[in-house]
Amino acid sequence: MARRPTIKDIARRAGVSESAVSFALNGRPGVSEQTRARIRRVTEELGWQPNSAARALSGERSGAVGLVLARPAHTLGVESFFLQLVSGIQEVLSAERIALLFQVVEDIEAECAVHRRWWAERRVDGVLVVDPRTNDPRPELLAGLGLPAVLIGGYGGEGDGEGGDGGGGEGPSVSRVWADDTRAMTEVLDHLHGLGHRRIVHIAGLPGLAHTARRVAALRAEAERLGLPAGQVRSVPTDYSDTEGAAATRRVLAEPEPPTALVYDNDVMAVAGSAVAAELGIPVPGGLSIVAWDDSALCRVTHPRLTALVRDTAGFGRLAAEELLAVLAGGPPRARESELPRLEPRESTSPPPAAY
Missing domain, CATH: 3.40.50.2300 (Response regulator)
Structure with a gap:
C-alpha cells in the first residue's frame, strides 16, 4: 500500500527545512516567494493533502459538513428524493472541495447524539438537517452547540411549531430552506x-x-x-x-x-x-x-x-448547501423559500366514475 506523503517528504524533495514547508503551506512569512512556489510545486507532484483531523485540532476548518438521516434504512433504496437532494448538495460542496459526511441512525435521539459527537470531535464545520419534526429538538441543540446548520424542509414562517424559531418574530435560531x-x-x-x-x-x-x-x-x-x-x-x-x-x-x-x-x-x-x-x-x-x-x-x-x-429537488439541495456555505462565511440565520411545486396533470386523473 502506498504511503501518504508527509511534510518531511516535501522538505526533503524541495531541499528546505520542515518549518519552511509549514510556513509556505500556511501562508506565513519567513520564506521567499521563489521557495514558496517550489514547495507548492512539490506538494502537487507528491499529491500531498493536509490532515483534516490535525487541522481541526489546530482550530482550522475540517473541510467537511455532516448529514444524518433518522429514517428506516429500508426506505432509502426505493425513494429517489434523497438521491436527487444529495446530488444537488454535492454539486455545490464539491465545487468548494468540501466533503459530505453521511450517517443513517434509528431515531432522532441517536441523531442528536451524532451531532454532539461531531461537534466535540470537530469532525464537521456545519450540518444539514432533514425531516424537520413537530416540536423538533435539533434547532435548539445545534444553536446551543454553536454548530452552523441549515434545516432542510423547515417552514419559513413564525410559529411553525418546529422548535428553535425564537418565537415572536425573533427569527430562526438556525437557517432553513423550505417549500410551501x-x-x-x-x-x-x-x-x-x-x-x-x-x-x-x-x-x-x-x-x-x-x-x-x-x-x-x-x-x-x-x-x-x-x-x-x-x-x-x-x-x-x-x-x-x-x-x-x-x-x-x-x-x-x-x-x-x-x-x-x-x-x-x-x-x-x-x-x-x-x-x-x-x-x-x-x-x-x-x-x-x-x-x-x-x-x-x-x-x-x-x-x-x-x-x-x-x-427541482436537486435545486432544493443546491439551495440548502449554498445557505450553509453562507452561514459558514458568517451570515446570519435566515429562512429561504424554494420554488413552489407545480401540479402536472397526466393520464392518472380524470372525473370519478359516473355511478359516483
Whole structure:
C-alpha cells in the first residue's frame, strides 16, 4: 500500500527545512516567494493533502459538513428524493472541495447524539438537517452547540411549531430552506375537486414529520373550505415504503365507500398503489384517480403516467448547501423559500366514475 506523503517528504524533495514547508503551506512569512512556489510545486507532484483531523485540532476548518438521516434504512433504496437532494448538495460542496459526511441512525435521539459527537470531535464545520419534526429538538441543540446548520424542509414562517424559531418574530435560531407544502396540497385538492371527486384519501408519510403535519392540515382545511364532509377527505400515515403504501391502498379500497382519488406522499407509494388498483381490477383513472408527490421517472414511465407535483429537488439541495456555505462565511440565520411545486396533470386523473 502506498504511503501518504508527509511534510518531511516535501522538505526533503524541495531541499528546505520542515518549518519552511509549514510556513509556505500556511501562508506565513519567513520564506521567499521563489521557495514558496517550489514547495507548492512539490506538494502537487507528491499529491500531498493536509490532515483534516490535525487541522481541526489546530482550530482550522475540517473541510467537511455532516448529514444524518433518522429514517428506516429500508426506505432509502426505493425513494429517489434523497438521491436527487444529495446530488444537488454535492454539486455545490464539491465545487468548494468540501466533503459530505453521511450517517443513517434509528431515531432522532441517536441523531442528536451524532451531532454532539461531531461537534466535540470537530469532525464537521456545519450540518444539514432533514425531516424537520413537530416540536423538533435539533434547532435548539445545534444553536446551543454553536454548530452552523441549515434545516432542510423547515417552514419559513413564525410559529411553525418546529422548535428553535425564537418565537415572536425573533427569527430562526438556525437557517432553513423550505417549500410551501400547504399551497401545494391545496392545489392538488382543488384539482381533484374540480374534476368532481368528493371521496379523497391522502396516503401520507411518517407521522411526526413537520411537512407531513402541514400536508394533513392543509388537506383538512381546504376540504372544509370546499364544504366536503370530514369523513370523505382524510389522511392515512405510512413509512413512505412501497410495502406500506400498497397495504394502505388495499385497506381504503376495501371500504364500503372507497375513495375515488388517492394522493400519495411520494412516487414509490403512488406506483405501488397503481399496481394494487390493477390487481383489484380497478381502472386508473376510470375507477380511481392517483396523484404523486414529487415527480420522478417512475411517474413518467408507469402506465398510465401519473399526475404529480413537479419540483427541482436537486435545486432544493443546491439551495440548502449554498445557505450553509453562507452561514459558514458568517451570515446570519435566515429562512429561504424554494420554488413552489407545480401540479402536472397526466393520464392518472380524470372525473370519478359516473355511478359516483
